[in-house]
Amino acid sequence: MELELTFDKEVRYAKSMQFWQFAILVLLAIACSISEILIAVCWSFIFITTIVAFAKNDTSNVWYCIAASPAMEVWARMSRAPMVPDEIGKYYLVLATTVLLLHNLRNKVHFPAHRAGKILLLVLLPSVVVHLATFNYDRWVFNGLGMIELVLLLSLTAIERWDVEKFCKALQYAFYPIIGMLVFTTMKTPTYDNIDFRLNANNTGGFGSNQVATLLGVGILLLTILMVLKRPFVSFKPLNYLLIAYLLFKGMLTFSRGGMFVPAVAVIVMFLPGMMTNARSFLRYTLLLVALFVTGFLVFQKVNSMTGNNLLYRYRGETRGTLDRTKEKSWNSVTSGRVDIVASDWMIFKDNPIFGVGIGNSGPERYKYGVEPIVAHTEFSRMLSEQGIWGAGTAIGLLAFAFAWVLRQRLNTWRGVTGALFTLAILTTFHAAMRTNTASVFYALAAIPVYYRKQEQGDEEE
Numbered sequence: 001m002e003l004e005l006t007f008d009k010e011v012r013y014a015k016s017m018q019f020w021q022f023a024i025l026v027l028l029a030i031a032c033s034i035s036e037i038l039i040a041v042c043w044s045f046i047f048i049t050t051i052v053a054f055a056k057n058d059t060s061n062v063w064y065c066i067a068a069s070p071a072m073e074v075w076a077r078m079s080r081a082p083m084v085p086d087e088i089g090k091y092y093l094v095l096a097t098t099v100l101l102l103h104n105l106r107n108k109v110h111f112p113a114h115r116a117g118k119i120l121l122l123v124l125l126p127s128v129v130v131h132l133a134t135f136n137y138d139r140w141v142f143n144g145l146g147m148i149e150l151v152l153l154l155s156l157t158a159i160e161r162w163d164v165e166k167f168c169k170a171l172q173y174a175f176y177p178i179i180g181m182l183v184f185t186t187m188k189t190p191t192y193d194n195i196d197f198r199l200n201a202n203n204t205g206g207f208g209s210n211q212v213a214t215l216l217g218v219g220i221l222l223l224t225i226l227m228v229l230k231r232p233f234v235s236f237k238p239l240n241y242l243l244i245a246y247l248l249f250k251g252m253l254t255f256s257r258g259g260m261f262v263p264a265v266a267v268i269v270m271f272l273p274g275m276m277t278n279a280r281s282f283l284r285y286t287l288l289l290v291a292l293f294v295t296g297f298l299v300f301q302k303v304n305s306m307t308g309n310n311l312l313y314r315y316r317g318e319t320r321g322t323l324d325r326t327k328e329k330s331w332n333s334v335t336s337g338r339v340d341i342v343a344s345d346w347m348i349f350k351d352n353p354i355f356g357v358g359i360g361n362s363g364p365e366r367y368k369y370g371v372e373p374i375v376a377h378t379e380f381s382r383m384l385s386e387q388g389i390w391g392a393g394t395a396i397g398l399l400a401f402a403f404a405w406v407l408r409q410r411l412n413t414w415r416g417v418t419g420a421l422f423t424l425a426i427l428t429t430f431h432a433a434m435r436t437n438t439a440s441v442f443y444a445l446a447a448i449p450v451y452y453r454k455q456e457q458g459d460e461e462e
Helices: 019-034 037-055 060-079 088-106 116-134 137-157 164-188 209-228 237-253 258-275 279-306 310-315 338-351 362-369 379-408 412-432 438-446
Strands: none
Touching: 019 037, 019 164, 037 060, 037 088, 060 088, 060 164, 060 209, 060 438, 088 137, 116 137, 116 379, 137 379, 137 438, 164 209, 164 237, 164 438, 209 237, 209 258, 209 279, 209 412, 209 438, 237 258, 237 279, 258 279, 258 412, 279 310, 338 362, 338 379, 362 379, 379 412, 379 438, 412 438
């Protein structure tokens, strides 16, 4: 984007962590894994920080807390931290968006860089209002609140003006609790020799593998982006690569495919624009891409060997039934039943095209179409069945805005970064819906106007 001299007066440098600081972070994560009440304390700190930031009229820390909230949410769920509700991430975004809205009302703000959030909020609103008559608190929080928060955050990003340092600092905050997740899974997973590896997702310390793998995959992408932007998470660069390898190792052990496929696609999307810049950039990004995928291949081979080829069977979409030839392999079995769910969402939409069947009501409706009454696993198909043409319009608008915003960036590096974050957010909704606030937060971060200062532009690859 064009340079606009409207940054914060004080530059908040995104400094890489020193090794001793990283060691302290790991020790804190160990303490939280031993005493899960400390994770509740961390969440209390996030809420207090957000309120204090509003009182001080400085919302930078609010955005940093927003960035950290997806991994904090899953870390709390997998540890079953006391006094922390399962939907804490969505509850926190209610507070954060309220604080940002109030801040904008009492302060002079920048001219909106885009109006996509406001437009999509108006598109989504009719189906929300109509279905208030059948409001069910639990279903609405679980199914509908995430998308409402996404479009609200998108409208708030339009008046932000960040420099690269602030953006990278937000990504660093997003990665902090992922260290906690890594430590927790390491401490709570049994000795690998004692694990009975099967063809279902597992090995996450006793919690839902899809959500855990999703955030481990987010960690891989965050570390890669920070290295591409020359602001690595840890100043000792080899440690960043070791962290990526360990995230891959733990992510593959979950047997959850979506959490690993999505960051792989996002990394490719990030590197493509840079590879097209010039010969030097092509060589740099090609070497990085090759290094990452060689690492991924070696880790895959190791985990597959540990699991007696069960990892390979899992990624091929096999089940115990298909291997025993008691069940025919199909796209539905390969996608763990998601094909039937999406198909039933489409049939529900055709029968209820205007406003859908109501937020959270698609599950019970599936009985009529010969499908088990399971909740939606794909957000865009859920919006079709539960919110009709208004949900469809919102979904199309989110896809169109992401594409247009990437093209609007002038630096190839930044096209790659925004494209990668949009890819992460959108593809996550295709395998994990909006069980967490991951999609909302990283879609919003991708849409924030980030500017290079004049002295920095010359150092970046155009």
